[in-house]
Amino acid sequence: MVKNSSPSKRKSIPEPTIARLPRYLRSFAQFSQSNQLVISSKELAAVSDINPAQVRKDLAYFGQFGQRGVGYDVKTLDEKMRGILGLNKSWRLALIGAGHLGTALLQYGGFAKAGFKVEAAFDVDPSKVGWELEGVKIWGTPAIRQVVREKKIEIGVIAVPASQAQRVADDLVDAGIRAILNFAPCALSVPKSVLVRGVDLASELEHLTYFLEKSSKSDKTKNSG
């Protein structure tokens, strides 16, 4: 047992902190746009909508960048967090499903800006195959395994109906994909070595209804009190 055998074995960062890093990165972009090079944890907290104590705790994982009374250097923090998230390189994506959602994802400016490049799109509809969508060639779904391997694609984005999602996921896994972003409203069964993140659009709404329900209850309490 050798401790600290590799430089990459630093203090591991907890999952909830990792999940907040993209929000910090968005905030840094805003500070940079307004030419603010140094920020306080309080400012970062306000823009990121995260409480200040949590921000200080999160930033502590990135070493001693903060100087009391001076603040944090935006560029250093930004580079450090990008490094942790693997964003100082570009990533090769495949999009499965070239319907409305797939098209919206291709048009979505945020991906390219963040270093994500869609290398191929796939669809079951033969009338779409062979065409290009936002400069990306559309293949038939039977080609997934071959094209994903040939183009060395690293991440699969699933934007097909729930009924087709598992089959598509199986093909991606067979082709060696280890990370999947799933927009289909269903759970996927994949080997443990593959990470799936599901974007559940309804569950985002359910979080809002909790807030509405809670505040309407507190209004009623106030009115009746």
Added chain:
Amino acid sequence: MVKNSSPSKRKSIPEPTIARLPRYLRSFAQFSQSNQLVISSKELAAVSDINPAQVRKDLAYFGQFGQRGVGYDVKTLDEKMRGILGLNKSWRLALIGAGHLGTALLQYGGFAKAGFKVEAAFDVDPSKVGWELEGVKIWGTPAIRQVVREKKIEIGVIAVPASQAQRVADDLVDAGIRAILNFAPCALSVPKSVLVRGVDLASELEHLTYFLEKSSKSDKTKNSG
């Protein structure tokens, strides 16, 4: 100062637990489909992909439903969580932006199933105004304030480009909306009484790259060790 003055003032549930409730609800649906009426925290943990200790902690907020050696009653938990999330009623939505993303959202089966009804859609494009999309009438964006008020809409879903998002949010707030789901890749400035949840598609991908980056580093460590 009167303690426990109202029955609604129970032990408040922490935000991260609330955020996990939709995932539990999805799992309950799966158990119900396979006619499993009683579950263990371990089973729920496996299907929801949340660690068992966390599941037990979360469930503790919903009272003593679990019986040691027997498990939790799926239906009771499901109803309890739906009540907390305000899902035992239906909610009235407005969709702003009837492009590819907006259309994908209207076609997305998950909303209706979860009790969300899109009552009106809005778009800047005059050629779309007056038409219907998936049975929902499209209005011009200048009509937002009036239609949202008239139809007593409670939640606004923003699916317009970033450059138009703030203006649309202002209109929604003016119309009395207190909850917004924002798909535009930008921050919105709204009064404190309004809750905005941003769905940042790029940040979902950034979570995946963290995983890929970490596992490729550990592969290298293994290979060189």
